[in-house]
Amino acid sequence: MEDHSLVQGETTRAALLPELPDSYLASVEDYHRLAYAVLGEARRVATGRFGLRSLDVGFGTPVFEVTMGRAGEMECQVWIDGDELFATEGGTLRSAHITTLSAAASFVGVSPGTEAREHDSPELGGVDRWLRVSPEMGAHLVAWFRLGKQALDQLHELPGAAEPDEIQLWPGHFDIATAIGHAQTRATYGLSPGDAAHPFPYAYVGPWGKVDRSDTYWNDDAFGGASLPYAEIISAGDPASAVFEFLYAGFDGING
Incomplete structure (x- = not known):
């Protein structure tokens, strides 16, 4: 079996920003908002849990099940990679460029939530404000x-x-x-x-x-x-x- 650990380590290091921009923390706070108000909320609404994961393709929810009435249950997952939001539903993959909290929440089928917010989380703020995301920061x-x-x-x-x-x-x-x-x-x-x-x-x-x-x-x-x-x-x-x-x-x- 081929060992990809070195390649993964080199890729990870290359993606880390050697110099952080002046807008760094403001951008982190907007990704933080997406994490608790959209990603965590999508899992919480479906399962009552909101923990996220570091994934091979980004960061977001583990696979979770959504009840579809008589149709049974459907496996779903939501994640961020760069400045894109991704969702799989029953094996169907969708993606959207990240713009606002309201648009991101609508994309995954929830309202922006605060149930996963903690004392050190940024305030939800205006859900229609353009978020400070970028491919490099993501x-x-x-x-x-x-x-x-x-x-x-x-x-x-x-x-x-x-x-x-x-x-x-x-x-x-x-x-x-x-x-x-x-x-x-x-x-x-x-x-x-x-x-x-x-x-x-x-x-x-x-x-x-x-x-x-x-x-x-x-x-x-x-x-x-x-x-x-x-x-x-x-x-x-x-x-x-x-x-x-x-x-x-x-x-x-x-x-x-």
Whole structure:
């Protein structure tokens, strides 16, 4: 069997933006709105759940079933790749250029929702405002979440990785994350594309219990954990390895 891991790693790195534009966080916030108000809402309306995933073709919902009355159930999926929105319904693929929240929601058959919104989510705002999306920003986010999925998969495989949660891209926080550990050794491990406290992407470890704050690893005051800034990740020879090593250092420090 051919090994595509190197090719995928090179593709992911190439899609990550080496320099983030001044409009970066504003664009992230609009993709964040799409994540909770359209992608998450489409799954929530059908199933009551709203978690998203990093996909081979972008980021969006896992396959979910929609009840079609007497016709039974139909498999559906909704995702974003670049500045395009995609949907499959019973094997039929549709796509549309992303313009506004109202148009995106109409495309997938829902009203823009806020049930998946969290305290750190941007406000829904005007649903008819043109969204700040682009092929480059969309590709960057897809690559970022894919990098996160790769590192978190490795973390799940570690000996002693107890009670790992499913790796999900949470639409409310707009980060890809998992939780691992028992009680005081449990922590959240994830990657965020940026937020109000961190205007650029970062990897993080958020311990659920107490840690030794005199250890310089625990460097983030915004949430009492540790973070690895984008500049260090993107400048590494192997960004995926840099992220995993950072996450592992937190795991080892908590569980050691």
